Amino acid sequence: MASALDPHAAVVAGASGASPRLTTADGQPLARALARASARARRRAFLLVAPLLLFVVVTFVIPIGQMLHRSIYNDGFAANMPQISAWFAENPSGTQPDEAAFAALAADLKTAADIRTIGIVGTRMNYDVPGTRSLFTSTGRKARAGFEPPFREALIEADEDWGDPTLWRAMRSASTAYTANFYLAAVDRTRDDQNSIVQVPERQQVYVMLFQRTFWLSLVITGLTFLLGFPIAHLLATLPMRKSNLLMILVLLPFWTSLLVRTTAWMVLLQQQGVVNDILVWLGVVGQDGRLKLIYNQVGTIIAMTHILLPFMILPLYSVMRTINPSYVRAARSLGASSWTAFRRVYFPQTLPGLGAGALLVFILAVGYYITPALVGGSSGQLISNMIAMHMTETLNWSMAAALAAILLASVLVLYWIYDRLVGIDNLKLG
Amino acid sequence: MxxxxxxxxxxxxxxxxxxxxxxxxxxxxxxxxxxxxxxxxxxxxxxxxxxxxxxxxxxxxxxxxxxxxxxxxxxxxxxxxxxxxxxxxxxxxxxxxxxxxxxxxxxxxxxxxxxxxxxxxxxxxxxxxYSTVIAYDTEKVAQAPTSAADFFDLERFPGRRGLGRTPQFTMELALVGDGVPLDQVYDVLATPEGVERALAKLDSISEQIVWWEAGAQPIQLLADGEVAMTHAYNGRVFKAAQVDGLPLAILWDAQMMExxxxxxxxxxxxxxxxxxxxxxxxxxxxxxxxxxxxxxxxxxxxxxxxxxxxxxxxxxxxxxxxxxAARNMTNALFVDPAFWADHETELRARFTAWLGGE
Incomplete structure (x- = not known):
């Protein structure tokens, strides 16, 4: 009797194969009916999440995919200069450009100038050889009147730069739409005359330094939010509910205030004629001429970003601390642990999931931060995101912006992976 | 794509x-x-x-x-x-x-x-x-500056300087301040030596530079007394002086017209x-x-x-x-978009590297 009520009975019976197949009331095999029912449930569940999935794909996956594709794909030259691109494809690397090549080039320049795509070609070439955009546009204007053969002489007469081997090498590399050059440039590398990868001149090196600075500052900011946020979170978690709610509002209030307002508030506070400096001078801590430089440099970036990102550290820490049973620490103390040992050995390890989540959140947000460093960073507080924004909006070199962004994305994923190996992503608690 | x-x-x-x-x-x-x-x-x-x-x-x-x-x-x-x-x-x-x-x-x-x-x-x-000009606080400077070179003269005109954190206008101003005639600015800036010359000029006052990002900032910097002189857009300076009544004035020498x-x-x-x-x-x-x-x-x-x-x-x-106005145009520079289309990427990289090594 007891075995008939046993939920495992069917499995056991089915597995033994001895008893007859189990069926539902209407005679269908139980296994098939079950599979059908669960498939239906899965379909329904999928339909429920389908709008979100579609939303994520359309607004997130496709644009990011397109953007990443741009970092290795730029057909500005290849698509608009078909004849010379074909010549490059037929003749192996190292071939001296012959009359046929110059003829193809002249024909392409004329067509591109006529249908007004010469600017696109020039812009593409300018990425690899600075200063060549106007070479293309000005020669394009002359090409519309038509060049007479021999084209080699005609082009070099129009501008002697057309004989420059560097330009020809760059055109060859641009004649295929897929290129790794943007990634090379994004790590301060370029190709030399022998086509091997070398560092760009020291005076032009900027991206590696900015990546390093971005990660270093993000680390510092994460550390500072931890130092400032941990005691506050602990206080919030241990105070009686009514008081802690009041405090919580104080934590959240800046969180709800516009980012720009908070950033400009820091400008008012920290500038050399600002509130903080005025107070320091009034107290006699610094002289009138010794006003501190607290903003428009790295210090300003660190202070403002630490403040802005603080809630992202406090909230996960708080939610984890709320669940820690105070009797553990009491037990440790009653067993003879000093308060420091009880904290270090018993309390702190239990906060790790919250700390991990907070640190990861703050760090990843800091790595991609843009508006605050732009406004208060001065010259030394600029981050890599400011460079990405510059390429997006000012130089309009989207391929370069995409390459920089891809590297940033990849390094964040690597860090995430390291974090997973060290701490374990299962131990993450976001709230 | x-x-x-x-x-x-x-x-x-x-x-x-x-x-x-x-x-x-x-x-x-x-x-x-x-x-x-x-x-x-x-x-x-x-x-x-x-x-x-x-x-x-x-x-x-x-x-x-x-x-x-x-x-x-x-x-x-x-x-x-x-x-x-x-x-x-x-x-x-x-x-x-x-x-x-x-x-x-x-x-x-x-x-x-x-x-x-x-x-x-x-x-x-x-x-x-419109134009990017040198604006100054008439109450902060002992005497009115008369040329772009005065922008770089910290002895006669003490006080911090505001500059846009972009090579555009800043590099041109540095060259003009270093004595390059306006009609040769872009020829000089097209050479590596010219770029280094502009940066060396900026180096000479770099301790005193406050970099701004958005067009409203230089006016605010002047109003707060953060800088004595700054590069700024002429429309913003005009509004601050005429409408808001701030004691600001424009030095039209080496104005950069766009x-x-x-x-x-x-x-x-x-x-x-x-x-x-x-x-x-x-x-x-x-x-x-x-x-x-x-x-x-x-x-x-x-x-x-x-x-x-x-x-x-x-x-x-x-x-x-x-x-x-004829009087303001006597020493004016037309910003050359063709030059910047050619050299913007390279100059920005160099400029950013220079800022970082400051």
């Missing part, structure tokens, strides 16, 4: 409502679009009976490019900088505009001669000339009406009206004398406050 973009945009964009509709103009918003609306669009609508609709954006040229690439052009006209106008024209995103279709100067004569140099090109008709104007996007739904609007809004009378509202110089010679008093108070003569 372009095909997917087209698809995505056609999916998301609302279809154009009608072929014959109001004239849609992409402009920058704020005081500038308000000026265009008041001086140009309203009188045009009254005369031609065509309503004009402004769409505000912080990047009209970018929007034109996106619309043309996506094959779904809703804008009939866009207000863009000269450099962007040049690019759009060379990349086939803007329609050519025939100078003969523009309003001739009142005394007769050729339209092309009436426009200042650089202000009338294949697809681009200028509406105004040109703003119209382009008609390729495929503009109402391109004929757009052409009419371009002709109307760049007639000398309308340009002079516009210059009375905002202190941006009219690009036509014949419009200069027609400019009357500042519309904001009705008493201040506007002429002397314009970048194009």
């Amino acid at each position: 372009r095909r997917t973009l087209t698809l995505a945009t056609t999916l998301l964009a609302t279809p154009a409502l009608a072929q014959q509709g109001p004239l849609t103009i992409l402009s920058w918003g704020g005081d500038f679009a308000a000026m265009q609306e008041q001086a140009m669009a309203r009188p045009f609508s009254e005369q031609a009976g065509i309503p004009v609709r402004f769409v505000d954006t912080d990047d009209p040229a970018g929007m034109v490019k996106t619309q043309v690439e996506a094959g779904n052009v809703t804008a009939d006209l866009a207000s863009v900088g000269q450099g962007a106008g040049m690019r759009l024209c060379e990349e086939g995103d803007a329609l050519p505009i025939d100078p003969a279709s523009l309003v001739p100067p009142p005394g007769g004569g050729a339209v092309a001669q009436d426009f200042l140099p650089h202000t009338l090109t294949d697809c681009f008709v200028a509406t105004d000339i 040109v703003e104007g119209w382009v008609i996007p390729k495929g503009a739904p109402n391109h004929d009406a757009a052409r009419d609007f371009v002709a109307f809004s760049t007639s000398p009378e309308v340009l002079a009206d516009a210059a009375e509202i905002l202190p941006y110089g009219p690009p036509r010679r014949s419009a200069q004398e027609m400019v009357g008093n500042f519309a904001g108070d009705g008493t201040t003569p506007m002429g002397p406050h314009l970048p194009t």
Whole structure:
């Protein structure tokens, strides 16, 4: 009797194969009916999440995919200069450009100038050889009147730069739409005359330094939010509910205030004629001429970003601390642990999931931060995101912006992976 | 790439409502679009009976490019900088505009001669000339600076300096301050030695530089006493001094002029009406009206004398406050968009590396 009520009975019976197949009331095999029912449930569940999935794909996956594709794909030259691109494809690397090549080039320049795509070609070439955009546009204007053969002489007469081997090498590399050059440039590398990868001149090196600075500052900011946020979170978690709610509002209030307002508030506070400096001078801590430089440099970036990102550290820490049973620490103390040992050995390890989540959140947000460093960073507080924004909006070199962004994305994923190996992503608690 | 973009945009964009509709103009918003609306669009609508609709954006040229690439052009006209106008024209995103279709100067004569140099090109008709100038607090400096070199003279003019955190204008100013004549600035800046010369000049005051990012910041820096002198846009300085009453003054020496104007996007739904609007809004009378509202110089010679008093108070003569006033033009630099199209990437990289190593 007891075995008939046993939920495992069917499995056991089915597995033994001895008893007859189990069926539902209407005679269908139980296994098939079950599979059908669960498939239906899965379909329904999928339909429920389908709008979100579609939303994520359309607004997130496709644009990011397109953007990443741009970092290795730029057909500005290849698509608009078909004849010379074909010549490059037929003749192996190292071939001296012959009359046929110059003829193809002249024909392409004329067509591109006529249908007004010469600017696109020039812009593409300018990425690899600075200063060549106007070479293309000005020669394009002359090409519309038509060049007479021999084209080699005609082009070099129009501008002697057309004989420059560097330009020809760059055109060859641009004649295929897929290129790794943007990634090379994004790590301060370029190709030399022998086509091997070398560092760009020291005076032009900027991206590696900015990546390093971005990660270093993000680390510092994460550390500072931890130092400032941990005691506050602990206080919030241990105070009686009514008081802690009041405090919580104080934590959240800046969180709800516009980012720009908070950033400009820091400008008012920290500038050399600002509130903080005025107070320091009034107290006699610094002289009138010794006003501190607290903003428009790295210090300003660190202070403002630490403040802005603080809630992202406090909230996960708080939610984890709320669940820690105070009797553990009491037990440790009653067993003879000093308060420091009880904290270090018993309390702190239990906060790790919250700390991990907070640190990861703050760090990843800091790595991609843009508006605050732009406004208060001065010259030394600029981050890599400011460079990405510059390429997006000012130089309009989207391929370069995409390459920089891809590297940033990849390094964040690597860090995430390291974090997973060290701490374990299962131990993450976001709230 | 372009095909997917087209698809995505056609999916998301609302279809154009009608072929014959109001004239849609992409402009920058704020005081500038308000000026265009008041001086140009309203009188045009009254005369031609065509309503004009402004769409505000912080990047009209970018929007034109996106619309043309996506094959779904809703804008009939866009207000863009000269450099962007040049690019759009060379990349086939803007329609050519025939100078003969523009309003001739009142005394007769050729339209092309009436426009200042650089202000009338294949697809681009200028509406105004604005300028980046050296502004200073008259109460903070013992004596008024008289030349760009004074900007770099910390002994005679102590106090911090504000500069835009961009190589554009900053590098030019450094060279001019180092004694390079205005007509040679871009030739010098095109050479590596010229770039290093400009940076060395900036090095000489780098301890005192406050870098700003947005156009409103330099005025705030002056008002707060953070800097004694700063590079700033002339329109902002004018407003702060005339409207807000701050004790600010402009040093016009080595002012850096930039040109703003119209382009008609390729495929503009109402391109004929757009052409009419371009002709109307760049007639000398309308340009002079516009210059009375905002202190941006009219690009036509014949419009200069027609400019009357500042519309904001009705008493201040506007002429002397314009970048194009003869007295202010004696030592002025036209910013060269072709140079920057060629060298912007490389100069920005060098400039950023220099900033980082500061």
